Amino acid sequence: MVELELSDKEFKSFRDLIAERAGIYFEPSKQDLLRTNLLQRMEDCGLSNFADYFQLLSSPAGTKEFDHLLNLIIIPETYFFRDQAQFRALEHFIIPEILKNESDSGSSLRIWSAGCSTGEEPYTIALIVAAGMVGVKYPSVQILATDVSNAALEAARRGVYGARSVRDVPKEYLNRFFSKKRDKHFLDESIKQMVEFSYFNLVTEPYPLLEMSGWDIIFCRNVTIYFQPESTKKVIHNFYQSLRQGGYLFAGYSESLRYLSDEFSTVQVGGTFVYKKEPQDKRGKKKARRTRRNRGRQRTPASGRSRRLGALPDRKVDEIQQICARAKELLEMGKPEQAGDLLAPYLEKSTASESVLLLQAEIFLNQGDLENAVQLCQRIISCEPLSVAGYYLLAVVYRTWEKERKAIEEFKRVLYLKPEHALARFNLGDLYSQVGQLDEAKLEYANVVRLLREVPDVFDERLAGGFSPTLLIDTCLSRIKELDKSE
Ligand SMILES: C[S@@+](CC[C@H](N)C(=O)[O-])C[C@H]1O[C@@H](n2cnc3c(N)ncnc32)[C@H](O)[C@@H]1O
Structure with missing residues (x-):
């Protein structure tokens, strides 16, 4: 590869072009990474300076080349049934719920896969819908799949996949909806026809809400990881507007909306998290609850403490904090039994606090009582569905138990x-x-x-x-x- 310096000015020109076309933003610290990607593409195009390559990208003929560059910048990794828990939730909870509501309104089921890459994600949705159609009265179904990479869209339309892409496809789907020739898996025409592929840039402004509205479900997974938080916020807000009331957004597991949107509710469905646009009446209630909570906050100084597991007076909360601190010390000194004895009176069902239960679960883990540790973590999670510490400890227990998939x-x-x-x-x-x-x-x-x-x-x-x-x-x-x- 040729060695060329990328000047700050050149870096900014490429950075802005990429941000405008795909929302992907290169921080100054990534200048060297961008330079390496550009040099690699320039070599393939037979170009020897950045100015010529910039001109090629900016020209009408440059869209194909932009796809190649994009494929270097992002990891277009995708496969069928990626993150199976989400597809289980889709099949067993979300689609049935929407169909139930749709049957009242009698309209269609509309699903959008945004950032679909080479098609594995929208086709997985189509497979689930097709398999579920037998014996069930479905309304009309629309699955739209969009991406900024024309090369990816072309591959998606072909519907031909290697072993890596289909590695998680359940056997019954593989036998029923794919045919194999040599090392390639050809997707059945009936499934291909269920998905419409189209170019769409998620960071387009102004967002064409009129054309992109009325979706029941949006999948946008492993796409916004490349965006700046500001762009992601806008994209998430656009999704919110595009969804019907009661609609759902599926995001990638490292794309929590926690700090990006307070419009969606986080709901746990079938062992995974999805984001819901609450129907208007519920939203009204949520807002009222929030206002009441805020008013309450101004009055009670201790209101930052979690009270969901056990509603306790402040005196009791302080006592529990002291007990937990002492139990932690004992645990760190290698005395789990004594720590357990100390916590025992605080473990009663009605008043047990999250921190006490977590510590007791840690004690079980320490003593090798993994079954009880799992049960206790699950109890914590069922009371506090957003307990980071609860999930973390459960994962650690599974890892200790050598149940790798569950730990993951x-x-x-x-x-x-x-x-x-x-x-x-x-x-x-x-x-x-x-x-x-x-x-x-x-x-x-x-x-x-x-x-x-x-x-x-x-x-x-x-x-x-x-x-x-x-x-x-x-x-x-x-x-x-x-x-x-x-x-
Ligand atoms: C890692 S793949 C994710 C594929 C699939 N959603 C999944 O999770 O398996 C990311 C995809 O996002 C697309 N992408 C990146 N920026 C985009 C944008 N601004 N608008 C639409 N798609 C974009 C890329 O072209 C790529 O195909």
Whole structure:
């Protein structure tokens, strides 16, 4: 590859072009990465300076070349039934709920896969819909799939896939809806016809709400990870406007909407999280509840404490905090039995607080009583569906139990709720290497390094098993190197 300097001015021109066309924003720290990508593409195009390549990209003939560049910048990784829990939720809960409501209004089921890449995601939706149609009265179904990469859209329309793409397709679907020739899997025409593919840039302004409205369900997974938070906020708001009341948004597991939107409700469905546009009457109630809560907050200084598990007077809350602090000390001193004895009186069903239950679950884990640890974590989660600590501990228990797949699912839930959870990402990195998903492993280790460098205070030393942030960064870097070598 030719060695060329990318001047600041050139960097800004490319950066702005890419941001405008695809919403992907290169921070100044990524200048070198962009330069490498550009040089690689220039070599393939036989060009020897950045100005010529910029001209090519800006010309009408440059759209195809832009797709190639995009494929270098983003990881267009996708596969059928990616994140199975979400598709289970779609099949068993979300579609039935929408169909039930639709049958009252008698209209259609409309699903949009935004950022569909080479089609695996919208075709998975089509497979689920097609399989469910037998014996069920379906309204008319529309599945729209959009992307900014024309190359990806062309591949999607062909509907021909390699083994990697279909690795998670259940056998009955594979036999029924694909035919295999040599090492390629050809998707059945009946499924291909269910999906309409179209070019659409999610960061287009002004957003064409009129054409893009009335969706029951929107999938937008692993797309906004490349956007700036400001662009993501706009995109999420647009989705909100595009959905019908009671509609759902599926996001990728590292794309929590927590800090990006307060319009959606987070709901747990069939073991995964989805975002719901509440119907108007419920929204009114939610708003009223929020206002009441805020009013309450002004009056009670202790209102920041979680009260959902046990509604306790402040005196009791302080007592529990002291007991928990002492129990933690005992646990750290290697005395789990004594810690358990101390907590025992506070474990009664009606008043047990989240922190007491978490500590008791940690004690079970410490004593190797994994079944009870799992049960207790599940109790915490059923009372506090957004408990990051509950999911994290459950994941750690499964990892200790060597139930890798379950541990992966739970760590992913932690990231839904708290994408900057470095330790969950580190664990995911290890688990992915264990199960042979090496690209995912590298990505998670790299995420840990980035997070700990950008926001070192997100680190919780107590849960880190002896790792300091610096040691964790070094460990991740050396694991990435090892994985690179093993490929
Ligand atoms: C990693 S793939 C995700 C595919 C699929 N949603 C999944 O989760 O398996 C990301 C896709 O987002 C598309 N993309 C990136 N920026 C976009 C934009 N501004 N508008 C629409 N699609 C975009 C990319 O072209 C790529 O195909």
